[in-house]
Amino acid sequence: xxxxxxxxxxxxxxxxxxxxxxxxxxxxxxxxxxxxxxxxxxxxxxxxxxxxxxxxxxxxxxxxxxxxxxxxxxxxxxxxxxxxxxxxxxxxxxxxxxxxxxxxxxxxxxxxxxxxxxxxxxxxxxxxxxxxxxxxxxxxxxxxxxxxxxxxxxxxxxxxxxxxxxxxxxxxxxxxxxxxxxxxxxxxxxxxxxxxxxxxxxxxxxxxxxxxxxxxxxxxxxxxxxxxxxxxxxxxxxxxxxxxxxxxxxxxxxxxxxxxxxxxx
Amino acid sequence: xxxxxxxxxxxxxxxxxxxxxxxxxxxxxxxxxxxxxxxxxxxxxxxxxxxxxxxxxxxxxxxxxxxxxxxxxxxxxxxxxxxxxxxxxxxxxxxxxxxxxxxxxxxxxxxxxxxxxxxxxxxxxxxxxxxxxxxxxxxxxxxxxxxxxxxxxxxxxxxxxxxxxxxxxxxxxxxxxxxxxxxxxxxxxxxxxxxxxxxxxxxxxxxxxxxxxxxxxxxxxxxxxxxxxxxxxxxxxxxxxxxxxxxxxxxxxxxxxxxxxxxxxxxxxxxxxxxxxxxxxxxxxxxxxxxxxxxxxxxxxxxxxxx
Numbered sequence: 001x002x003x004x005x006x007x008x009x010x011x012x013x014x015x016x017x018x019x020x021x022x023x024x025x026x027x028x029x030x031x032x033x034x035x036x037x038x039x040x041x042x043x044x045x046x047x048x049x050x051x052x053x054x055x056x057x058x059x060x061x062x063x064x065x066x067x068x069x070x071x072x073x074x075x076x077x078x079x080x081x082x083x084x085x086x087x088x089x090x091x092x093x094x095x096x097x098x099x100x101x102x103x104x105x106x107x108x109x110x111x112x113x114x115x116x117x118x119x120x121x122x123x124x125x126x127x128x129x130x131x132x133x134x135x136x137x138x139x140x141x142x143x144x145x146x147x148x149x150x151x152x153x154x155x156x157x158x159x160x161x162x163x164x165x166x167x168x169x170x171x172x173x174x175x176x177x178x179x180x181x182x183x184x185x186x187x188x189x190x191x192x193x194x195x196x197x198x199x200x201x202x203x204x205x206x207x208x209x210x211x212x213x214x215x216x217x218x219x220x221x222x223x224x225x226x227x228x229x230x231x232x233x234x235x236x237x238x239x240x241x242x243x244x245x246x247x248x249x250x251x252x253x254x255x256x257x258x259x260x261x262x263x264x265x
Numbered sequence: 266x267x268x269x270x271x272x273x274x275x276x277x278x279x280x281x282x283x284x285x286x287x288x289x290x291x292x293x294x295x296x297x298x299x300x301x302x303x304x305x306x307x308x309x310x311x312x313x314x315x316x317x318x319x320x321x322x323x324x325x326x327x328x329x330x331x332x333x334x335x336x337x338x339x340x341x342x343x344x345x346x347x348x349x350x351x352x353x354x355x356x357x358x359x360x361x362x363x364x365x366x367x368x369x370x371x372x373x374x375x376x377x378x379x380x381x382x383x384x385x386x387x388x389x390x391x392x393x394x395x396x397x398x399x400x401x402x403x404x405x406x407x408x409x410x411x412x413x414x415x416x417x418x419x420x421x422x423x424x425x426x427x428x429x430x431x432x433x434x435x436x437x438x439x440x441x442x443x444x445x446x447x448x449x450x451x452x453x454x455x456x457x458x459x460x461x462x463x464x465x466x467x468x469x470x471x472x473x474x475x476x477x478x479x480x481x482x483x484x485x486x487x488x489x490x491x492x493x494x495x496x497x498x499x500x501x502x503x504x505x506x507x508x509x510x511x512x513x514x515x516x517x518x519x520x521x522x523x524x525x526x527x528x529x530x531x532x533x534x535x536x537x538x539x540x541x542x543x544x545x546x547x548x549x550x551x552x553x554x555x556x557x558x559x560x561x562x563x564x565x566x567x568x569x570x571x572x
Contacts, residue, residue, distance in 0.1 A: 008371055110354060120343045262276065
């Protein structure tokens, strides 16, 4: 693998992304929004600390262990903010699902893939560069948003015990393991969708449907059908790891040099 | 420089018979020549270039490009050639210099900045180097694409319709540049629809329509089809003049048309003096003598239509 060629592709993709206001705004503003929302709720919720016994009795049993030693108000805050943890999982899905269609369909509409493929770069290097250019912003934005949220939460949560409960293993698995796996998943699917489309907006809209599984998880957790605990997070990681391997294999096959030149145009 | 042996490419199609895009193509392109590859739309010219540039594989047959066997080391072939694709395919939101810089790095050019500057200056784009390519005219984009194909100083260049859609001024500039490249000793494989351009630039021409129809120099192709004809312009046509000339050795045919005598000869350089002497001896008043040149278009149409 020629790392210079890969880095050139990544830089090229980012340079184009920087000039595309729609993509750039998605990369910047969506993580900010998803960080601000739970912080606002945390801030508003910090006011109620008493009379919440009724709320505690309604919480799923899994929350009980998290709430040991906390006041009912702190426990309520942790419960509500936990619901929004899955929103952070939307970031690694949405960002590659926005970048990749413009990256692939953009090359198709500009007819720039043939000159690119005529260089000594291998298909694997080209695909690696394109994948990294879409996945890295998704993963980095998720991590930065989480870091920002951690700082905000520390300032808003008076109790350090409550703060430590908020960042337990399931959060860390979700952010540092499931997040990248979701980004790879979203990117591979976006490549497949983009290979069939000649309009980046259509490809982006279709790729954006990928957020539905995450929203379903979010709703399932809100309703109480799903409890997003450590084991569930690990199971999800395993599922997405398998899906990522399968989809990346398919995406690589779709991104075959000959297919691109003879069928994509 | 390029040697192909029965190079064939078949495309499979769903629910339809396979499409033979290139059928048993055998050619030799010599080092330093401008090789014209002419044929109608859909003849398989771009498929041929894509095979020779190691972008797609052949179904059958073999080829060596710049000493590299097709199918063995695709990256080595691509590193040793430059290609101007049918459409320039630039990154519209990036500047001209940025576009070239990307390709200089992908080709592993040792001093990318220098090379980018060299070709931007050479093609008159240096002043616009920081402008977005999206705002460039078609001619400027084509020049930029040419610069991109040359950044790594390849010996062999594939040019697919280099002047297509350009205004006469831009087309002339590109043609002059191709002449300059030939002067530098580069080998150029030129696909074009512009027959006048092919006639002016190419040392040899291959007429192609899925299969190779004919391959020769433009002059030999004309000779092969039409022979050589000389027109003698006379002040007045005298009776029996055509018959007198037709009887001369080496003259195949002489026809009187108004005040002109059209003479079909094997070798005008040798036979013209004798014809002129015969005409003057017969009392003809000779005004001009010129060779009747058939255009390459006539040659092209003759071969393509008969194929």
